Amino acid sequence: DAGVIQSPRHEVTEMGQEVTLRCKPISGHNSLFWYRQTMMRGLELLIYFNNNVPIDDSGMPEDRFSAKMPNASFSTLKIQPSEPRDSAVYFCASSPVGPLYNEQFFGPGTRLTVL
Amino acid sequence: AQTVTQSQPEMSVQEAETVTLSCTYDTSESDYYLFWYKQPPSRQMILVIRQEAYKQQNATENRFSVNFQKAAKSFSLKISDSQLGDAAMYFCAYRRGGNKLVFGAGTILRVKS
Numbered sequence: 001d002a003g004v005i006q007s008p009r010h011e012v013t014e015m016g017q018e019v020t021l022r023c024k025p026i027s028g029h030n031s032l033f034w035y036r037q038t039m040m041r042g043l044e045l046l047i048y049f050n051n052n053v054p055i056d057d058s059g060m061p062e063d064r065f066s067a068k069m070p071n072a073s074f075s076t077l078k079i080q081p082s083e084p085r086d087s088a089v090y091f092c093a094s095s096p097v098g099p100l101y102n103e104q105f106f107g108p109g110t111r112l113t114v115l
Numbered sequence: 116a117q118t119v120t121q122s123q124p125e126m127s128v129q130e131a132e133t134v135t136l137s138c139t140y141d142t143s144e145s146d147y148y149l150f151w152y153k154q155p156p157s158r159q160m161i162l163v164i165r166q167e168a169y170k171q172q173n174a175t176e177n178r179f180s181v182n183f184q185k186a187a188k189s190f191s192l193k194i195s196d197s198q199l200g201d202a203a204m205y206f207c208a209y210r211r212g213g214n215k216l217v218f219g220a221g222t223i224l225r226v227k228s
Contacts (some may be wrong), residue, residue: 031214042208043218056215080183089158095214102148102210 002026004107006092012113018080021110024073025094033104034067034077035091043091049075080112121219128197129227136192136222137181138207144168147211149183149190154221155203158205166190194224197215202226 005024013019027030032046044054047057052069060067064083069075086102089111118141128134140149151163166174166183173181178198182191194201207219 033214033216042220045215045217048214050214091160093160102214103150103162103165105162106152106215109158111158 004092004105006090006107006110008110010107010111010113012115013082014115015083016081017114018078019082019086019112019114021077021090021092021112023075023077023092023107025075025092025107026096027060027073029071029094029105031094031095032069032105033091033093033095034075035093035106037089037091037109038087046077079112082112084114087112087114096107119207119217119219121205121207121222123222124220125223125225127225128194128201130199132197132221133195134197134224136194136205136207136224138190138192140188140190140196140207140209142188142209142211144211147182147209148206149191150208150210150216151179151181151190152206152208152218153192153203154206155200160206164192181189197226199226199228 007022031043031050034046035043037043046059047067049069069076089109091109095104120139147168151164153161153163164174164176164179166181173183178195180193204221204223206221210216210217
């Protein structure tokens with residue numbers, strides 16, 4: 001199993017540009033999560049999906065952030081326009097149905113730097 | 116709101132020794148799950164161990180074990196026979212129904228050879 005796949009692994013962009021982060025969850029997992037990790041705020045849940053439907057987006061910082069999950073194997077997190085304070089590591093995680101549904105499997109993260 | 120507190124920003128342990136990382140949480144729920152995740156320098160989040168709140172027996176995974184004190188809302192991680200590869204940031208996390216994980220601030224563990 002390839003695990004959760006995120007791309008790109010690193011992204012450097014300039015303030016005002018649009019940034020799109022991508023995630024492929026583990027096949028068969030029906031929940032997908034987007035987290036942000038910063039020194040100041042630690043690990044924060046931004047949004048999560050069950051069966052491709054957004055369930056809780058209360059962690060999305062502002063309207064500049066949006067997330068989609070068009071199908072069970074793909075999700076995007078978009079920031080438009082980006083700002084320097086968005087610089088962070090963004091993690092995608094997925095979890096399965098069944099006995100292990102409470103365990104989340106994390107991707108390697110995308111390190112975003114906004115100049 | 117649920118909160119998770121890790122009061123030790125950094126800990127050190129000698130190789131082959133035992134170290135305990137502390138975690139407390141605040142909840143009014145009776146049914147929930149607790150986790151310890153490891154984040155090495157590679158940034159990859161790795162599940163170390165988990166505990167279901169309804170289970171009285173403390174979870175163990177090889178050299179890793181927990182001391183779960185439900186009444187005290189305490190969930191510490193003990194690492195026995197510490198190895199250089201154990202050096203990482205360790206996060207305590209809480210989850211109840213709804214699939215949301217709430218993480219503590221993390222504890223950096225350094226292992227000395």
